[in-house]
Amino acid sequence: DQQVKQNSPSLSVQEGRISILNCDYTNSMFDYFLWYKKYPAEGPTFLISISSIKDKNEDGRFTVFLNKSAKHLSLHIVPSQPGDSAVYFCAATYSGAGSYQLTFGKGTKLSVIP
Amino acid sequence: KAGVTQTPRYLIKTRGQQVTLSCSPISGHRSVSWYQQTPGQGLQFLFEYFSETQRNKGNFPGRFSGRQFSNSRSEMNVSTLELGDSALYLCASSPTEGYGYTFGSGTRLTVV
Numbered sequence: 001d002q003q004v005k006q007n008s009p010s011l012s013v014q015e016g017r018i019s020i021l022n023c024d025y026t027n028s029m030f031d032y033f034l035w036y037k038k039y040p041a042e043g044p045t046f047l048i049s050i051s052s053i054k055d056k057n058e059d060g061r062f063t064v065f066l067n068k069s070a071k072h073l074s075l076h077i078v079p080s081q082p083g084d085s086a087v088y089f090c091a092a093t094y095s096g097a098g099s100y101q102l103t104f105g106k107g108t109k110l111s112v113i114p
Numbered sequence: 115k116a117g118v119t120q121t122p123r124y125l126i127k128t129r130g131q132q133v134t135l136s137c138s139p140i141s142g143h144r145s146v147s148w149y150q151q152t153p154g155q156g157l158q159f160l161f162e163y164f165s166e167t168q169r170n171k172g173n174f175p176g177r178f179s180g181r182q183f184s185n186s187r188s189e190m191n192v193s194t195l196e197l198g199d200s201a202l203y204l205c206a207s208s209p210t211e212g213y214g215y216t217f218g219s220g221t222r223l224t225v226v
Contacts, residue, residue, distance in 0.1 A: 034215070043118070043204050043217030044157070089157065100145055100208060101170050102215065106156035 003027045004092050006105035014113050019077040021108050023090030026071065030092040034102065035064060035075045038087045047088075048075070080112045116141065118207050118218035126224045132193040135221045139186050139207030146188040147215070148180060151202040160203075163188055195225045 005024045013019045023033075031052040036044035050057040050064045050073070057064050063076045077084055087109045091102040119138040127133050139146050148160040159172040163182035180190040186207075192199055202222050206215045 036217075041219070041222075043120075043206075043219045045217070046215060091157075100147060100162050100164075101159045101172070102147070102149075102157075102206075103159065104149075104157035 001026075002106075003030075004090055004103050004105040006088075006090055006108050008108050009106070010109040010111070012111045012113060013080045015082055016079045019075075019080045019084065019110055019112070021075040021077075021088050021090075021110065023073050023075075023105055024071060025073075025092050027092070027094075027103070028071070029094045029096070030103075031094050032092070033064070033066060033073050034091045034093075035062075036089045036091060036104075037084075038089060038107070044089055077110075080110075082112045082114050085110055085112045118205055118216050120203075120205050120218035120221050122221060123219065124222045124224075126226060127195050129195055129197060129225055131195050132191060133195060133223060134189050134191045135203055135205075135223070137188045137190075137205030137207075137218060139188070139205075140216055143207035143209055143216075144186055145208045146182055146186065147206045147208070148188070148190050149204045149206065149217075150174075151204060151220070152200075157204070160190065192223075197225050199223065200225045 034049040035047040038044045048059050048062045066073045087107045089107045090105040121136045145164045147162040151157045162170040166182045177193045182188045202220045204220045206217045208215045
């Protein structure tokens with residue numbers, strides 16, 4: 001039972017254009033969402049997060065949107081750069097007592113073409 | 115500020131053996147979590163420790179265990195290794211409160 005789903009295993013985007021990575025979740029208890037970026041042979045690197053009390057959070061070229069009614073979030077990267085090429089993981093958690101567990105999607109491999 | 119350090123980086127073991135992996139969290143971080151990454155299942159939560167106590171455990175068999183020491187360093191152990199245990203094992207640390215998870219580079223375990 002996959003509680004966090006990233007339905008696109010891969011995405012190719014031209015340099016300078018917008019990259020949109022999508023993520024869906026099924027567990028209504030999730031109230032905090034994170035995006036991680038991962039290069040081969042390295043651990044995931046935190047990018048940006050959003051609490052369920054917000055519907056948008058921006059950090060430079062990265063913006064995360066949350067649609068709670070649809071249980072959907074998306075990561076927008078504008079403009080996309082070749083260095084953004086990596087695997088992007090969506091993760092979710094909830095603020096239950098003592099619960100510091102992240103549930104991850106299976107990732108989307110982004111390729112930014114120069 | 116030093117990051118999360120995992121040792122060793124690579125490990126090859128034979129089926130049936132046991133293995134111990136080590137994780138040193140960021141200084142001041144008291145929570146340490148472990149994750150298994152495989153091509154088929156993605157990143158899956160193993161367990162989380164805080165102040166030497168296991169607070170949460172994922173859906174893995176009892177062959178997977180861990181512990182945390184008083185200096186917050188953590189080890190995970192896998193006994194009676196199976197071929198399917200081949201994976202990248204990632205450790206993440208976070209501050210006392212909040213969700214500031216920082217991951218290490220992982221230990222690549224290959225079981226032959």
